[in-house]
Amino acid sequence: MILRWISRGLATLCAMVLCYVLAALAGGLIGNGHAARGHEYSIGLVIGPIHTDLLIPMTPAVRARFDFAADAGVPVTVAGAEWLLVGWGAREFYTTAGTYADITAHAVWTGVTGDDAVMRLDVIGHIDDFTPIPLIDLDAVQFAALIDAIAGTFTRDGAGRPIVIDHPGFSGTDRFFAATGPFHIFRTCNVWIGQIFTTAGIPFGRWTPTPHAVRLSLWRFHPEA
Numbered sequence: 001m002i003l004r005w006i007s008r009g010l011a012t013l014c015a016m017v018l019c020y021v022l023a024a025l026a027g028g029l030i031g032n033g034h035a036a037r038g039h040e041y042s043i044g045l046v047i048g049p050i051h052t053d054l055l056i057p058m059t060p061a062v063r064a065r066f067d068f069a070a071d072a073g074v075p076v077t078v079a080g081a082e083w084l085l086v087g088w089g090a091r092e093f094y095t096t097a098g099t100y101a102d103i104t105a106h107a108v109w110t111g112v113t114g115d116d117a118v119m120r121l122d123v124i125g126h127i128d129d130f131t132p133i134p135l136i137d138l139d140a141v142q143f144a145a146l147i148d149a150i151a152g153t154f155t156r157d158g159a160g161r162p163i164v165i166d167h168p169g170f171s172g173t174d175r176f177f178a179a180t181g182p183f184h185i186f187r188t189c190n191v192w193i194g195q196i197f198t199t200a201g202i203p204f205g206r207w208t209p210t211p212h213a214v215r216l217s218l219w220r221f222h223p224e225a
Helices: 004-030 060-064 091-094 105-114 141-149 189-199 211-221
Strands: 041-045 051-059 084-089 115-124 135-138 175-183
Touching: 004 211, 041 141, 041 211, 051 060, 051 141, 051 189, 060 141, 084 091, 084 189, 091 115, 091 175, 115 135, 135 141, 141 189, 189 211
Parallel strands: none
Antiparallel strands: 041 051, 041 135, 051 084, 084 115, 115 175
């Protein structure tokens, strides 16, 4: 009897995982209804095994919009900073995962079932080789809307300033900030990417919970990336 219940439980779990994976594949391929429009700016997607960051060119407007991060130790005003690295994720998981060896079972469980969200900002200097970094071309309207969407993700205090998280960061130039949430298995960092793209009028998949779904969206809607 016990073995039968265990077998049924495992079968149910496998079926749920399969449904999640298939839904992610479909979500990555079904578009959000927007069309590509211009080539005035290029943004990058830094896609890892489980997480995706945005790479935003450090234009004067971007420096001005995120100048608050300089007070927290992110050198956005330094001339050598050419790119702003932006990420969104689960607070416990994101702030403990300096390397994959740092990840705890509790952080994973909290991320799956529900956690507050945080934003991570860092700066990158000159990049010689963009081969491993897919680039998406945007027009000026889409680029401005994307910056607005990212800025709107920060949770702010009574004075309207983003709230810095008491965490040293991982690179020496990065910091975490409180963000709108929640984070859970159906609203992951990769889903957040698709959501702000949709808000900015950028073609992408409707639901992209995994890096593979993100890559499928790039293949489907940005084959030049």
